Amino acid sequence: EIVMTQSPATLSVSPGERAILSCRASQSVSNDLAWYQQKPGQAPRLLIYGASTRATGIPARFSGSGSGTEFTLTISSLQSEDFAVYYCQQYNNWPPRRTFGQGTKVEIK
Amino acid sequence: QVQLVESGGGLVKPGGSLRLSCAASGFTFNDYYMGWIRQAPGKGLEWISSITFSGSTIYYADSVKGRFTISTDNAKNSLYLQMNSLRADDTAVYYCARAIKTYYFDSWGQGALVTVSS
Numbered sequence: 001e002i003v004m005t006q007s008p009a010t011l012s013v014s015p016g017e018r019a020i021l022s023c024r025a026s027q028s029v030s031n032d033l034a035w036y037q038q039k040p041g042q043a044p045r046l047l048i049y050g051a052s053t054r055a056t057g058i059p060a061r062f063s064g065s066g067s068g069t070e071f072t073l074t075i076s077s078l079q080s081e082d083f084a085v086y087y088c089q090q091y092n093n094w095p096p097r098r099t100f101g102q103g104t105k106v107e108i109k
Numbered sequence: 110q111v112q113l114v115e116s117g118g119g120l121v122k123p124g125g126s127l128r129l130s131c132a133a134s135g136f137t138f139n140d141y142y143m144g145w146i147r148q149a150p151g152k153g154l155e156w157i158s159s160i161t162f163s164g165s166t167i168y169y170a171d172s173v174k175g176r177f178t179i180s181t182d183n184a185k186n187s188l189y190l191q192m193n194s195l196r197a198d199d200t201a202v203y204y205c206a207r208a209i210k211t212y213y214f215d216s217w218g219q220g221a222l223v224t225v226s227s
Contacts, residue, residue, distance in 0.1 A: 034213035043217035087154055096168050096211035098156040
């Protein structure tokens with residue numbers, strides 16, 4: 001199983017500041033990496049796939065980078081609606097047993 | 110637009126069974142895989158199963174293999190999860206999601222809460 005590890009567990013950021021979230025894979029997943037946002041009481045929402053491609057309707061302040069085992073999600077200027085939990089997910093292995101990171105909570109500083 | 114609506118959640122005793130349903134609309138079903146992902150209270154996301162909408166190809170996580178069965182009904186545009194031999198650690202919100210091939214999940218339902226407790 002590919003283990004996904006996210007850091008930090010919690011990130012305290014002021015509105016308007018930049019947030020950088022990290023995700024590490026236990027083995028290379030190439031660029032087969034997605035990011036999701038989840039707000040309390042809501043289902044996750046796809047933000048990024050292919051490590052760096054924004055999903056439909058996702059604002060440009062969200063960007064993804066990385067390949068292999070190290071990935072980053074950057075939120076360039078945090079808006080009030082961006083405070084949420086963010087998960088990474090790999091989709092590289094076969095058979096396709098998909099795994100998620102444990103999440104990073106972005107909270108208001 | 111894409112809509113996924115789960116139903117069938119509830120309280121069940123350990124060892125019991127429950128069947129979740131997911132009604133899908135707004136897209137061409139045969140073009141996609143579908144999946145179930147769960148989230149235990151206060152915890153992260155866990156993928157548990159994926160299936161082609163035709164039902165021809167199925168994958169399970171080891172944690173549910175042999176106990177859970179995923180299936181589809183194309184005539185009803187629906188996805189199902191039959192859960193048997195339920196345990197306390199199966200307690201979670203279960204999400205139905207549309208998958209791009211077997212890769213990532215681009216649309217999610219609102220979730221169905223399953224509580225396993227005596």
